[in-house]
Amino acid sequence: MLIKQSSDIKENEVTDQQDYLSRRAFIKASIAQGLGASLLGLGVTESAQALSKDKEYTLEGDEVTSYKDITTYNNFYEFGTGKGDPAKNAHHLPTSPWSIVVEGECEKAGRYSLEDILKPHDSEDRIYRFRCVEGWSMVIPWQGFPLSDLIKRFQPTSKAKYVRFETLHDPEYMSGQRRPILDWPYVEGLRMDEAMHPLAILATGLYGKTLPNQNGAPLRLVVPWKYGFKNIKSIAKISFVEEQPVSAWTKSIPEEYGFYSNVNPTVAHPRWSQKRERRIGDFFKRDTLMFNGYADQVASLYSGMDLTKHF
Numbered sequence: 005m006l007i008k009q010s011s012d013i014k015e016n017e018v019t020d021q022q023d024y025l026s027r028r029a030f031i032k033a034s035i036a037q038g039l040g041a042s043l044l045g046l047g048v049t050e051s052a053q054a055l056s057k058d059k060e061y062t063l064e065g066d067e068v069t070s071y072k073d074i075t076t077y078n079n080f081y082e083f084g085t086g087k088g089d090p091a092k093n094a095h096h097l098p099t100s101p102w103s104i105v106v107e108g109e110c111e112k113a114g115r116y117s118l119e120d121i122l123k124p125h126d127s128e129d130r131i132y133r134f135r136c137v138e139g140w141s142m143v144i145p146w147q148g149f150p151l152s153d154l155i156k157r158f159q160p161t162s163k164a165k166y167v168r169f170e171t172l173h174d175p176e177y178m179s180g181q182r183r184p185i186l187d188w189p190y191v192e193g194l195r196m197d198e199a200m201h202p203l204a205i206l207a208t209g210l211y212g213k214t215l216p217n218q219n220g221a222p223l224r225l226v227v228p229w230k231y232g233f234k235n236i237k238s239i240a241k242i243s244f245v246e247e248q249p250v251s252a253w254t255k256s257i258p259e260e261y262g263f264y265s266n267v268n269p270t271v272a273h274p275r276w277s278q279k280r281e282r283r284i285g286d287f288f289k290r291d292t293l294m295f296n297g298y299a300d301q302v303a304s305l306y307s308g309m310d311l312t313k314h315f
């Protein structure tokens with residue numbers, strides 16, 4: 005049995021998880037038997053695409069974390085520093101209407117409505133490992149689209165060396181922003197080639213449902229080979245810049261949080277080892293994988309760099 009059930013998971017949450025997983029299993033099996041296109045009402049090309057994407061992004065041997073854990077064990081300091089605070093407090097945040105300001109070194113700067121941002125992009129399923137710098141991890145079935153597709157639309161100039169992201173700043177709804185926990189708003193950044201990597205996505209949903217507020221609605225970054233804090237939530241501004249952005253965490257504690265923040269079991273955090281992790285739902289710890297298991301795809305982005313310096 006693929007799904008772990010525990011007595012504290014409510015009936016409807018188990019059903020959500022089973023529905024989602026059996027729908028995926030059904031699509032996979034149908035496609036494998038050549039039934040996909042007719043049964044699912046998809047074109048032949050669509051079913052072939054679904055199959056190849058499935059192969060690329062499904063994790064063999066990694067059990068998907070429960071919907072309940074993914075949506076109740078969160079870090080989103082704008083809504084409090086406790087793991088349960090975002091699920092309790094984030095639902096007050098209005099996420100519609102929503103707009104995103106695009107600025108800096110690009111041809112198509114402006115303010116875009118969320119609908120404008122999402123319209124041309126097909127949603128894809130991506131099951132990714134997620135490793136928090138604190139030592140826990142999950143496996144999350146996201147829906148989203150490649151960040152690179154959105155970046156191309158804004159036509160960055162040759163001066164755009166980095167992409168900087170900012171979360172909404174709204175202390176009225178984000179009560180955590182009334183306290184100086186971080187220098188608000190939350191800021192993160194990627195080097196342009198990292199941002200253009202096909203594994204980097206903007207997520208709009210998980211488990212086939214709209215992204216819950218506590219997970220960063222309406223749009224959040226997912227970069228699966230980096231520690232969780234790079235995955236900035238509720239994005240309100242995207243800037244194309246020449247200089248390396250200073251992220252909220254680097255600004256706060258530069259000796260602990262560097263710009264790259266690639267998952268790397270060989271480089272310890274100054275206060276703890278990063279060699280092992282506890283997958284939420286598991287009892288025993290497991291070894292952390294280089295680049296969170298995505299080394300084949302992303303190691304070349306960092307060739308020649310000293311990763312103990314560029315942590």
Ligand code: MTE
Nearest residue numbers: 078079080081136171190232233235236237
């Ligand atoms: N984005 C914003 N705006 N504020 C935050 O506090 N926390 C980060 C990241 N993105 C954070 C954020 C951290 S530390 C982690 S581990 C992940 O979000 C957690 O994502 P999840 O709650 O969806 O698992």
